[in-house]
Amino acid sequence: MLNQSILDFLTELRENNNREWFHANKKKYNAAKKDFELFVELSIEQIKAFDPGISGVNAKDCLFRIFRDVRFSQDKRPYKTNFGAFLAKNGRKSRYGGYYIHIEPDNCFLGGGCYMPESNVLKAIRTEIFHHPEEFKGIIENPKFKKHFPEMYGDKLKTAPRGFPKDFEHIDLLNYKHYAVGKMISNEIVQSDQFVSEIDESFKALYPLNRFLNEIVQDL
Template identity: 85%
Template sequence: MLKKSVFDFLLELRENNNREWFHANKKRYELAKKDFQLFIELSIEQIKTFDPSVSGLSAKDCLFRIFRDVRFSTDKRPYKTNFGAFIAKNGRKSRYGGYYIHIEPEQCFLGGGCYMPASNVLKAIRTEIFHHPEEFKGIIENPEFQKHFPELYGEKLKTAPRGFPKEFTHIDLLNYKHYAVAKMIDDPIVNSDQFVNEIDNTFKALYPLNRFLNEIVQDL
């Protein structure tokens, strides 16, 4: 299970998001990061039992930095108040669909798919759905998928995307800006041995969507 040191550090960081406190607690950060990294290593092993595309990854390939880029932001807090990892072929910057684990007190979630895909990837996904809408609907309307992800994540266009006919029967499936999902997880579950099973069940339900997306991405 996820070690308590991860949550404890993030809770205190949220109240002390400044460089002085962080440097004074650098060893605690390194311990929490190491514990989260180990948890992700085990999660990769778990996921590759049903999705072999993540084989060969290490946690270091998947973890996001805790340091915020504040150059163009009005929010000058220097650190993120979460640990996150995107487990996908080629790691955290991959254009492939994958599995995301987000640990943040009161805001933990599991998710995945293709978030903020590049324009050519987004167009290719929409084109595939346009030609095979029933296959895509079969994935996102599957009862097991719906149990974890009742809807796709994020904003939608208000009209048909450029290059696609407005009268297309399933135009709503093409209007998404992301082909991603997210599922909030309560803190008590994250901090218990139930979390491993939650990851397993949730990501197994997500796998058919990632498989659909990655068959498109690999041909680009």
């Protein structure tokens, strides 16, 4: 079960997003971060039961920093108001498909796949789908998958990606900019012991997509 300290800290941070408050409450932050790190470690163990590809991954490699890069942003708030972790081979900076946990009051979600893949990775994914469209459709149209992730994340290209024929029967499958998915989770579920089973069911449904993507990525 997710420790209440995590949501409590993030709620306070949202209302006091400044360096003075953060430094005055550094102990609260460290406690909440430690609790989230432990939750991620337990989630890794949970996922390893059906996806051996994340064996050897640890929580510290998966957690995103809470500090925002404000150099080129009009929003100068110094801190993110969420804790996030990407559970994948090689951790949060991995090019591999993985599993994402986002904890933020009133905006918690689970997701995964390949978000913002590098251009060579994106082209390789599209090429594989071009040659095996039915295999990919079988994954994203599977009822267990669609129950949790009814659609792929993000905008699509309006025309065929460069290098692929415009008249390809399944061109819509190649137009994604990300091969990632996500689903919102209510605060009530996140704060209950049901969250663990929600992670288990959602990520088991996501695993076939990650397996498809990672078989491509590992050959690059």
